[in-house]
Amino acid sequence: MRLYRASSFIFPRSLQLRLFAVCFVGTHLPLTAFLVWATITGQLDLLGVLLVTGATLIGTIIAVGGIYALLAPIDVAARALNDAENGEIALVPTVGGTDLAARLLAGVNRAAGATAERVRKLSREASVDPLTNVLNRRGLLQELDALTEQETTGALALVDMDHFKLVNDQLGHDTGDRVLRDFARVLSGTVRQTDFVARWGGEEFLVYFRGATEAQAQSVLMRIAERIRNEPLAHLGERPLTFSAGTTAASRRTLDESLRRADAALYEAKHRGRARILSNAELG
Numbered sequence: 001m002r003l004y005r006a007s008s009f010i011f012p013r014s015l016q017l018r019l020f021a022v023c024f025v026g027t028h029l030p031l032t033a034f035l036v037w038a039t040i041t042g043q044l045d046l047l048g049v050l051l052v053t054g055a056t057l058i059g060t061i062i063a064v065g066g067i068y069a070l071l072a073p074i075d076v077a078a079r080a081l082n083d084a085e086n087g088e089i090a091l092v093p094t095v096g097g098t099d100l101a102a103r104l105l106a107g108v109n110r111a112a113g114a115t116a117e118r119v120r121k122l123s124r125e126a127s128v129d130p131l132t133n134v135l136n137r138r139g140l141l142q143e144l145d146a147l148t149e150q151e152t153t154g155a156l157a158l159v160d161m162d163h164f165k166l167v168n169d170q171l172g173h174d175t176g177d178r179v180l181r182d183f184a185r186v187l188s189g190t191v192r193q194t195d196f197v198a199r200w201g202g203e204e205f206l207v208y209f210r211g212a213t214e215a216q217a218q219s220v221l222m223r224i225a226e227r228i229r230n231e232p233l234a235h236l237g238e239r240p241l242t243f244s245a246g247t248t249a250a251s252r253r254t255l256d257e258s259l260r261r262a263d264a265a266l267y268e269a270k271h272r273g274r275a276r277i278l279s280n281a282e283l284g
Contacts, residue, residue, distance in 0.1 A: 023063045030056070131177060132184035135198035140206065143196055144252045147210075155209040155217035156250035158262040159187070162242045162274040164203035167234055179233045179241065186233075190224050206259075214249050214279055221245050221277045242275035 030052075038045065127139030135143065144152050161167075161183065168176040180203060187197045187205060196208040209217040225243065232240035246265025250258035261280040269278035 024060060129184075129199040132181050132199050134184045134188055134205075135196060137198060137200060140196055140198035140208065144208070144255070147252065149251065149253055151210065152208075152250075152252035153210075154212045154250060155214045155247060156255075156258045156262050157207045157209070157217055157221060157245050157247045157277075158200065158259070158266045159205045159207060159221070159243055159245045160266055160270070161203040162244055162270075163236055164241075166236050167241065170236065171234060175234060182233050183228075183243070186224060186227060190227070191220060208250070214247050214281070217247050218277050218279065221247070225275075225277065244269040244274045245277040246280065247277065248280040 037043075038048070127135060127142055129136045129139075161179070164176065164179075167179055180199075184197065184199065184205065187207060191197060191207060191209065194210050195212075196206075196210070198206045198208075200206040207217070207221075209220070228242070229240060234241045244266060246262045246267070246269055248258050248261040248265060250262075265278045265280040265283060268283055269276045272278070
């Protein structure tokens, strides 16, 4: 590092030119010494000077070419690290052996692999609800944005646990968290793999039934309601915990309007006594 810092005043922005300057000086010192000696001793021979000068120039060209070739792994590693900084994680070609270049490229690949894994983990953490392990709002929107408009046509349901505040107040927050996890697991395990389940906020979940009709979505929700009646997630006094839902036809393009319709249906389902699944079309 001392030599590197000491030579930084020579072509400070180009390591290649700096190495060329060092090679040029190093290879021409013998020539300079020879010319000085020949001049002092009176043995200066034109043919000898031309031969030594030519050999020196050839040696300089070979040295510079070799340096550029040997610096290629450093250039590859630097480009890869710059790409990684810009979010483009890519592996670099490796070379055999255990010399400095081989260790450098292997280290870059290890760093690229670790960075890619970290990016995947952070992306998952940013799109998945940590409590229920289903999608969060951001994750659902990302999934829908990755599909075509035709693929996102279907039905949407907003599902809300009834009297969930009482679960926390009477049974404790640990039980409340367990209920949310179990309910998310029931939702995910009942819908198709092509459907999306997301925790929309608090005790409210959104289910996006891809390519399904609203009637099909309601049929799935009724099966879920029947299941948790038979296998209650919790009891409030003598009553098993239930849910209410509002459904509507939906597509990615009309998602905001679909959410408003489903929310209106959910609100009406709560108003009519809860524990029911109501279509927006039934609001009248």
